[in-house]
Amino acid sequence: MKEENHNKGDVIKDIIMGISLIIIGVGCFFTYNPSESPLEVGTDGMTFATYPLGVAVLLLCLSSIYLINSLKNYIIIIKNSTQKVEVISNISKNRDLYTKRLGSVILLIIYAYFLGKLNFLISTAFFLFAAFYLYDRRDYLKMIIISAFGSACLYMLFVYFLKLQL
DSSP states (O other), X not given: XXXXXXXXXXXXXXXXXXXXXXXXXXHHHHHOOTTOOOOSOBTXXXXXXXXXXXXXXXXXXXXHHHHHHHHHHHHHHHHHOOSOOOHHHHHHHTHHHHHHHHHHHHHHHHHHHHHTTSOHHHHHHHHXXXXXXXXXXXXXXXXXXXXXXXXXXXXXXXXXXXXXXX
16 A cells, blocks of 8 residues: 555544544443453353453454554655644544544444343344434435344344354
């Protein structure tokens, strides 16, 4: 990949997203334990207590790599350019993008909350439908069909193939 093709605004978006993902990963690492059970992996493998911990660690690792790569690209752009980077103006120009990203995080938090309270199929279908709506998809019939089919496929994946109890 050529470094000259990177746009300053895109690199700043990547840095902000990397920092946001690290914050979310740290928050998940220290707060999310739905069954209030110990976090060590036993002989049963992944459980509802250890799976969120594993996802949080993976999220932290991947977002750290993403942030380091973005910072490297930012330094290359700064060295090769004399223009000043306007962080606040880049954020205000891309307000819709950041609103959708924040909405996705809020939607995931709501989904995780209702996952234990509602049926997996129902909460996943609502989550997929809301995600389609958040990202400006407005063909409601297709959204309903894909949400229902997608939640059924995810249920089959977790219950029948991975043998997890939902």
